[in-house]
Amino acid sequence: MAALAFVELEEGQAKKSSLEAVSYASEVEGSVTAISFGQMADGELDKIGAAGASKVLHVTDEKLATPNIMAYASAISEAMNKEGSNLLVLAKSSLGDPVAARVAIKTNAAMATNVTELPDTSDGFKVKCSIYTGKAFAITRLSSEKKILGLKKNAISIKEDGGTAEVEAFSPATDDGDFKVQVTNREKATGEILLPEADLVVSGGRGLKGPENWGMIEELAKAIGAATGCSKPVSDMEWRPHHEHVGQTGVKVSPSLYIAVGISGAIQHLAGVNSSKCILVINKDEEAPFFKAADYGVVGDAFEIVPKLTEAIKAQQG
Amino acid sequence: MKILVCITHVPDTTSKISFTDGNTKFDKTGVQYIIGPYDDYALARAVELKEQHGGSITVLNVGEAETEPTIRKALAIGADEAIRVNAFPSDAFFVAKQIASVAKEGAYDLILMGRESIDFNGGQVHSMVGELMGLPSVSPVMVLDIEGSTAKIQREIEGGKEFMELDMPFIAGCQEPIAEWKIPNMRGIMSARSKPLQVVDPTDDGVQADVEVFELPPAKEAVKLVDPENLDELVNLLKNEAKVL
Ligand SMILES: Cc1cc2nc3c(=O)[nH]c(=O)nc-3n(C[C@H](O)[C@H](O)[C@H](O)COP(=O)(O)OP(=O)(O)OC[C@H]3O[C@@H](n4cnc5c(N)ncnc54)[C@H](O)[C@@H]3O)c2cc1C
Numbered sequence: 001m002a003a004l005a006f007v008e009l010e011e012g013q014a015k016k017s018s019l020e021a022v023s024y025a026s027e028v029e030g031s032v033t034a035i036s037f038g039q040m041a042d043g044e045l046d047k048i049g050a051a052g053a054s055k056v057l058h059v060t061d062e063k064l065a066t067p068n069i070m071a072y073a074s075a076i077s078e079a080m081n082k083e084g085s086n087l088l089v090l091a092k093s094s095l096g097d098p099v100a101a102r103v104a105i106k107t108n109a110a111m112a113t114n115v116t117e118l119p120d121t122s123d124g125f126k127v128k129c130s131i132y133t134g135k136a137f138a139i140t141r142l143s144s145e146k147k148i149l150g151l152k153k154n155a156i157s158i159k160e161d162g163g164t165a166e167v168e169a170f171s172p173a174t175d176d177g178d179f180k181v182q183v184t185n186r187e188k189a190t191g192e193i194l195l196p197e198a199d200l201v202v203s204g205g206r207g208l209k210g211p212e213n214w215g216m217i218e219e220l221a222k223a224i225g226a227a228t229g230c231s232k233p234v235s236d237m238e239w240r241p242h243h244e245h246v247g248q249t250g251v252k253v254s255p256s257l258y259i260a261v262g263i264s265g266a267i268q269h270l271a272g273v274n275s276s277k278c279i280l281v282i283n284k285d286e287e288a289p290f291f292k293a294a295d296y297g298v299v300g301d302a303f304e305i306v307p308k309l310t311e312a313i314k315a316q317q318g
Numbered sequence: 319m320k321i322l323v324c325i326t327h328v329p330d331t332t333s334k335i336s337f338t339d340g341n342t343k344f345d346k347t348g349v350q351y352i353i354g355p356y357d358d359y360a361l362a363r364a365v366e367l368k369e370q371h372g373g374s375i376t377v378l379n380v381g382e383a384e385t386e387p388t389i390r391k392a393l394a395i396g397a398d399e400a401i402r403v404n405a406f407p408s409d410a411f412f413v414a415k416q417i418a419s420v421a422k423e424g425a426y427d428l429i430l431m432g433r434e435s436i437d438f439n440g441g442q443v444h445s446m447v448g449e450l451m452g453l454p455s456v457s458p459v460m461v462l463d464i465e466g467s468t469a470k471i472q473r474e475i476e477g478g479k480e481f482m483e484l485d486m487p488f489i490a491g492c493q494e495p496i497a498e499w500k501i502p503n504m505r506g507i508m509s510a511r512s513k514p515l516q517v518v519d520p521t522d523d524g525v526q527a528d529v530e531v532f533e534l535p536p537a538k539e540a541v542k543l544v545d546p547e548n549l550d551e552l553v554n555l556l557k558n559e560a561k562v563l
């Protein structure tokens with residue numbers, strides 16, 4: 001019996017958060033089978049193996065090459081049956097969430113999402129889930145035999161010494177009913193570090209005055225390899241695209257480092273960043289509420305501080 | 319067009335979260351309840367679609383009697399009638415079963431929800447209802463237009479968007495900028511009082527994920543302020559103390 005981990009491929013590469021899911025499954029269950037759809041780049045199999053999977057069910061069916069929620073849910077349920085898996089682990093995402101919820105119904109599994117730690121199995125099976133948009137946690141007992149866990153980013157670190165994985169071609173049964181939704185187009189920023197996956201994030205707020213001032217934010221982000229984010233008014237005014245908006249009603253991030261520039265730290269913004277490991281706030285108002293949620297702070301004018309910080313970082317990188 | 323809008327009754331986004339009874343119950347003291355912000359977008363879009371295409375809007379909440387003021391607010395914003403499934407919404411699976419059972423009865427053309435509830439943030443109920451009813455579900459939806467029996471949709475994905483087309487009926491989990499939140503006016507508030515609010519019993523009580531105890535995050539230590547003239551020190555702290563660079 002192996003746990004199943006759904007590994008999302010992004011331009012052929014396993015998503016980092018999916019590798020976390022593989023490592024998580026291997027910590028819980030020992031033996032892990034991964035399932036992936038579409039083209040896989042060279043070297044990815046090694047990464048998935050190192051993360052803890054001994055086998056990858058690889059679906060190469062042309063019809064399933066692009067993400068399809070209903071069809072992936074059917075395929076994953078079939079794979080769970082085939083592998084005798086009682087545990088499915090996946091990363092939270094715009095694909096993982098709906099797929100997981102559908103598999104839960106198909107397989108009659110108990111589901112927990114926003115899981116932040118390994119389970120406590122000393123008395124049944126309990127997981128810690130982030131709730132109230134990061135303001136609290138719920139210790140949740142899953143009582144069914146089958147279980148599905150949706151992981152929050154950074155719930156576990158990725159193993160690098162798991163082993164090697166073999167590929168097994170898998171062609172799941174497809175049902176016409178699963179192809180009712182027609183994706184006519186997909187627009188995706190390419191070459192950027194995706195915000196929900198990013199380990200480092202630099203965000204700007206209304207304090208930056210206008211979209212023309214984002215150059216220094218991008219420079220800083222580039223210097224450290226971070227994704228860029230923003231506050232809600234900034235995306236409302238279309239200074240930045242909607243998918244960069246962080247907070248209660250936007251993307252929830254949990255990076256190692258979140259740098260907030262010219263953001264006041266309204267409770268709805270904090271809700272999206274409060275599971276960051278470390279927060280640095282740059283704001284000219286020392287009373288800005290964000291400082292209460294920060295680990296490090298610089299009080300001053302962002303237009304002076306940000307370029308100087310970028311220089312200081314570059315200097316120390318040598 | 320018959321539209322069903324599923325709404326949650328949740329603490330206001332500025333609420334301080336705390337628990338009582340040995341951390342087993344949410345502390346409602348001083349907490350103001352609202353329609354879930356994403357559900358509010360769903361409702362606002364439903365009102366616009368009704369204006370364009372005619373039809374009716376039913377709002378549905380799975381909750382105990384305390385949620386009725388929130389349901390009345392949805393009626394004041396523009397829903398025509400309401401259904402409350404009289405049960406505590408214990409987990410997504412249970413809620414989804416209740417919604418699917420009401421929805422099957424009503425033969426709705428469109429079922430609108432929020433992308434997620436802001437208490438448990440599951441983002442699961444729409445997909446579960448979809449699976450239970452054998453219908454597609456799409457979330458988070460930023461644009462939803464109806465032409466004849468077909469919908470044109472934009473869904474947000476990581477770093478971009480997806481454009482899709484599908485036939486009704488289906489389920490959509492909504493988010494901004496699908497519509498502007500609507501504020502009830504005086505006439506809405508008056509008429510909401512006499513609109514029908516039907517209370518029905520839950521179908522069964524299969525709960526699979528049970529919260530045993532709640533926890534609050536550890537208190538944050540005071541911020542370390544660094545002199546703007548000494549940013550090398552900041553880089554040093556990020557590298558060697560926090561170990562995040
Ligand atoms: C239901 C609801 C949901 C919401 N969801 C979200 C959400 O998901 N995400 C979100 O971000 N907001 C959300 N909001 C909005 C939120 O309440 C705040 O209005 C918003 O976060 C403020 O954005 P800001 O900090 O960029 O702007 P402001 O509050 O205007 O703050 C600007 C900051 O920049 C500082 N500043 C100005 N000039 C400089 C300078 N030269 N150098 C340095 N600092 C400077 C100022 O001191 C100030 O602190 C929501 C609101 C509601 C009601």
Ligand SMILES: Nc1ncnc2c1ncn2[C@@H]1O[C@H](COP(=O)(O)O)[C@@H](O)[C@H]1O
Pocket residue numbers: 324325326354356357378379380381407410413430431432433434435436438439440441442443444
């Ligand atoms: N108790 C409930 N009553 C009615 N609708 C609900 C309830 N819980 C969740 N929903 C709907 O399902 C959506 C997603 O919720 P969730 O899966 O809990 O994040 C919400 O935005 C609502 O539209």
